[in-house]
Amino acid sequence: MFLIPGIDPYYRTSFGAAYCGDSQKLTKAIPSNSINLIMTSPPFALTRKKEYGNVPADEYIEWFMPFAYDFHRILRPDGSLVLHIGGSWVRGKPIKNLYIFELLLRLCKDTKFNLAQDFYWFNKAKLPGPAQWVNVKRCRVKDAVDHLWWLSKSVTPKADNTKVLQKYSKAMEELLEDPNYYKPGVERPSEHRITEKFHKKHKGAIPPNFLDFSNTNSQSKYLQMCRKSKLKSHPARYPLDLPCFFIKFLTDKGDVVFDPFGGSNTTGKAAEVLERRWLTFEIVPEYLEASKFRFDFQP
Numbered sequence: 490m491f492l493i494p495g496i497d498p499y500y501r502t503s504f505g506a507a508y509c510g511d512s513q514k515l516t517k518a519i520p521s522n523s524i525n526l527i528m529t530s531p532p533f534a535l536t537r538k539k540e541y542g543n544v545p546a547d548e549y550i551e552w553f554m555p556f557a558y559d560f561h562r563i564l565r566p567d568g569s570l571v572l573h574i575g576g577s578w579v580r581g582k583p584i585k586n587l588y589i590f591e592l593l594l595r596l597c598k599d600t601k602f603n604l605a606q607d608f609y610w611f612n613k614a615k616l617p618g619p620a621q622w623v624n625v626k627r628c629r630v631k632d633a634v635d636h637l638w639w640l641s642k643s644v645t646p647k648a649d650n651t652k653v654l655q656k657y658s659k660a661m662e663e664l665l666e667d668p669n670y671y672k673p674g675v676e677r678p679s680e681h682r683i684t685e686k687f688h689k690k691h692k693g694a695i696p697p698n699f700l701d702f703s704n705t706n707s708q709s710k711y712l713q714m715c716r717k718s719k720l721k722s723h724p725a726r727y728p729l730d731l732p733c734f735f736i737k738f739l740t741d742k743g744d745v746v747f748d749p750f751g752g753s754n755t756t757g758k759a760a761e762v763l764e765r766r767w768l769t770f771e772i773v774p775e776y777l778e779a780s781k782f783r784f785d786f787q788p
Contacts, residue, residue, distance in 0.1 A: 491745045491766045493518045499777050502784050505757050505767030509777050512749040512770040516559045519768075524563045525647065525744035528732050528756045530573035530725070531556075534588050546577050546588040550595055556749065557600045563747070567647040570602065570640040571735045573610070573727060576632065583622040583629055593638055603644055606698055608637035610731060614704040637700075639735075652737045654693030661694060702730040711753060714782035723753040723776045732759035740765055754780035 490506060492498065496518060498506035508515055531553065534546035544552045560570050577586040596602045615633045622629040704727065706712075715722040732755055736746055742764045748756035751769035753776065760767035761784065771777040 491523075491768050493768070499774075500781055500784075500786065502757075502761055504761050504764065505769070507751060507754060507757060507769045507771065507777055507780065509771060509774050511772055513555060513559075515770050516556065516563065516749055519559075519563045519747070521562050522565050523745065524747045524768075525565055525568050525740050525765075526736065526746045527560050527564065527568075527570045527749065528573075528735055528746055528759075529571070529748045529750050530727055530752070531750045532725075533575040534577045534586070546586045549588050550592050553592060554595060554599065557596055557602075560749075561600050561602060561642060564642045566643055567645065568642055569605065569646045569648070569735075569739045570638075571608075571739070572596075572638045572640065573635060573731070574638065575635045578619050578622075583619075583626075589636055596638070596640060602640040602642065605639045605641040605646060605648070608639060608698045608700060610635045610637060610700045610702065610727075612704055613701075637735075639739075646739065647741070648739050650695055650738065651692070653696055653734055654691070655696050657694050696734075700731065700734065702728045702734075704728045711779070711782045715779050718779075718782075720779040721775050722779055726753050727755055729755055729759055729762075732756045733763065736760055736763050736765055751780065752776060754783055758783040 490501060490504060492501075492506055493508065493515065496508065496515070499509040500507050532544070534544060534549040564570065574589050574592070576589055578584070579586050593604065597604055612633055612635055615631065617623045617631045619629075619632075623631055706728070712722055714720075732746075736756075736759055740746060744765050746756060746760040746765045746767045748754070748767070748769040751757065751771035754769050754771070757767045757769045757780070769780075771780070
């Protein structure tokens with residue numbers, strides 16, 4: 490378990506600890522070079538104010554940068570920051586705000602993070618919006634992809650894609666069984682040359698950076714217990730598969746995973762299941778109390 494010296498956690502489990510308080514202040518108490526992975530989803534700069542708190546797009550970068558410097562400090566040299574961040578629209582106009590790209594540039598130029606890779610999560614559960622442009626004027630389509638910036642402290646962060654291999658499709662299985670499909674030395678239309686290694690069957694397919702994880706479970710134990718206990722569930726929850734993917738990809742058992750914007754503590758739950766030590770902060774006590782249900786705490 491990874492604990493912050495001199496501060497009592499709100500609750501703890503076999504592998505982790507959750508703290509209630511201002512993330513910016515609490516993060517300063519984390520020792521330098523001690524975290525393997527920061528996996529988080531901060532409040533987005535949405536045009537509509539949310540109950541969990543979010544700053545407008547024109548203030549977002551200056552709000553986030555103090556966190557960024559501390560994130561860089563606390564990461565181990567081979568550590569990673571995975572930032573799940575959704576886009577926003579310009580109020581009153583059918584055009585996208587560029588704040589997520591401006592933030593990415595600041596993180597790389599000012600904080601000296603490296604963009605290891607960009608990922609995209611297809612969120613099927615998103616409602617059509619903004620309603621004015623998608624549903625009423627019909628001049629835009631549903632915005633259903635969120636960005637995930639994988640940022641690293643060094644150019645060689647810990648990473649192993651053999652831990653996140655996917656099952657081969659039926660078509661791929663058939664191609665691998667066909668001895669005539671891959672012909673070494675033949676140049677493809679893309680000008681890539683085929684070698685013998687292309688016909689070797691591995692334990693699975695290398696996943697793309699487009700992640701298709703469902704977020705439609707309305708009957709999870711967490712939500713059921715929130716309703717039973719009359720506690721407010723966190724309204725912005727990503728699916729367990731999302732942090733599980735990056736935790737398996739970028740860490741080993743026993744490593745430390747940190748989420749500074751814990752919400753319902755999906756990241757902590759994923760780390761617990763995968764036997765990683767974890768640490769999470771959440772400023773709203775009710776959200777943190779409800780997050781206990783992810784770990785079989787009784788109300």
